[in-house]
Amino acid sequence: MEPGRNRKNRMALLDAGRSMNRAFSVRELHTAARDAAPRLGLTTAYRTMERWREEGWAEEAGTRGGEAVYVLCAAQGHHHHVVCVDCGATALLEGCALEPARESARTAGFDLLDAALGSLPARCQACAGADEQSA
Amino acid sequence: MEPGRNRKNRMALLDAGRSMNRAFSVRELHTAARDAAPRLGLTTAYRTMERWREEGWAEEAGTRGGEAVYVLCAAQGHHHHVVCVDCGATALLEGCALEPARESARTAGFDLLDAALGSLPARCQACAGADEQSA
DNA sequence: AGCATAATGACAATCGGTTTCACTATCGTT
DNA sequence: AACGATAGTGAAACCGATTGTCATTATGCT
Numbered sequence: 001m002e003p004g005r006n007r008k009n010r011m012a013l014l015d016a017g018r019s020m021n022r023a024f025s026v027r028e029l030h031t032a033a034r035d036a037a038p039r040l041g042l043t044t045a046y047r048t049m050e051r052w053r054e055e056g057w058a059e060e061a062g063t064r065g066g067e068a069v070y071v072l073c074a075a076q077g078h079h080h081h082v083v084c085v086d087c088g089a090t091a092l093l094e095g096c097a098l099e100p101a102r103e104s105a106r107t108a109g110f111d112l113l114d115a116a117l118g119s120l121p122a123r124c125q126a127c128a129g130a131d132e133q134s135a
Numbered sequence: 136m137e138p139g140r141n142r143k144n145r146m147a148l149l150d151a152g153r154s155m156n157r158a159f160s161v162r163e164l165h166t167a168a169r170d171a172a173p174r175l176g177l178t179t180a181y182r183t184m185e186r187w188r189e190e191g192w193a194e195e196a197g198t199r200g201g202e203a204v205y206v207l208c209a210a211q212g213h214h215h216h217v218v219c220v221d222c223g224a225t226a227l228l229e230g231c232a233l234e235p236a237r238e239s240a241r242t243a244g245f246d247l248l249d250a251a252l253g254s255l256p257a258r259c260q261a262c263a264g265a266d267e268q269s270a
Numbered sequence: 271a272g273c274a275t276a277a278t279g280a281c282a283a284t285c286g287g288t289t290t291c292a293c294t295a296t297c298g299t300t
Numbered sequence: 301a302a303c304g305a306t307a308g309t310g311a312a313a314c315c316g317a318t319t320g321t322c323a324t325t326a327t328g329c330t
Contacts, residue, residue: 009308009309010308025286026286026287027286039309039310040309040310041309041310041311042287042310042311043288043289043309043310043311044308044309044310046287046288047308047309062251066285066286066318067285067286067287068286068287080236082240082243082245082247084245085248085251091240091243091244091245092243093236093239093240093243094239094242094243095239097235097236097238097239097240098233098235098236099235100232100233100234100235101215101228101232101233101236101255103232104228104229104230104232105217105226105228105232105255105257107229108217108226108227108228108229109226109259109260110217110219110226110257110258110259110260111257111258111263112217112255112256112257113220113256113257113258116197116220116256117255117256120236120240120247120252121247121248121251121252122240122245122246122247122248123245123246123248124244124245125244125245128246143326144277144278145277160317161317161318162317174278174279175278175279176278176279176280177279177280178278178279178280178281178319178320179277179278179279181317181318181319182277182278201287201316201317202316202317202318203317203318
């Protein structure tokens with residue numbers, strides 16, 4: 001990570017993102033980072049997230065309540081994880097669990113987009129349990 | 136399909152949707168259906184798409200240029216297809232290509248959401264080729 | 271014909287997200 | 301220390317997709 005100029009804001013955002021251990025929206029990131037950098041604007045949060053995505057440190061993990069959520073990727077190489085669509089909890093998947101799907105797509109003349117499939121939508125045990133209760 | 140009252144608009148929308156053989160946005164659907172039903176409003180197109188989704192005839196297949204795109208599902212049972220993120224072309228995947236991923240997720244304590252994984256983002260050969268040219 | 275109600279469409283409102291633009295912070299150079 | 305170039309910033313305007321409102325219309329039933 002190359003901080004470039006004015007590293008204070010980005011560091012606040014990075015710390016905030018790392019400390020929340022789940023998928024989060026830009027708005028949530030902004031709110032969390034404001035504890036450390038009160039004058040931080042929402043625009044900068046959006047710009048920083050886009051930068052992280054371009055540089056591969058973050059990826060989009062679907063939407064929640066109408067707004068896009070993202071995950072910070074610790075693993076840099078080829079990997080996939082699951083993200084709970086309710087609470088944002090994440091887990092890394094072992095091995096290349098999407099290879100069969102990729103093969104199947106290839107025979108149909110399509111290339112699966114790893115970039116868009118880094119985070120598979122799922123429901124974690126806690127949220128699945130809560131769902132049963134409310135249903 | 137139960138047409139209910141005033142079937143003219145919905146039939147126009149359904150015909151339009153069926154005739155375009157690819158993923159499409161609500162706005163595209165509305166435009167196409169207007170040939171057969173000129174007074175059709177955009178609101179009705181949105182409402183109809185939501186209804187189709189609730190009833191299982193359509194599912195969201197990501198976004199393109201900021202607007203959500205959908206596919207009409209011919210197959211009713213458990214199935215997955217790929218959707219080209221560039222042109223919207225679709226193909227049905229053979230077999231249960233996502234089973235390994237589901238297993239892997241389960242060991243991590245997550246349930247993959249079939250509903251959200253009906254359409255896997257991909258790129259078709261034509262668009263992949265066009266991409267190479269422009270790059 | 272008359273009624274109850276589903277369906278409709280024009281328009282307003284909402285809401286993520288992006289763009290604009292004047293201002294500020296940082297860095298290398300004098 | 302002052303300076304100039306440029307990256308970075310935030311408030312506010314803007315945009316476009318989607319949803320809500322509400323008076324009107326179409327439909328099926330009696």
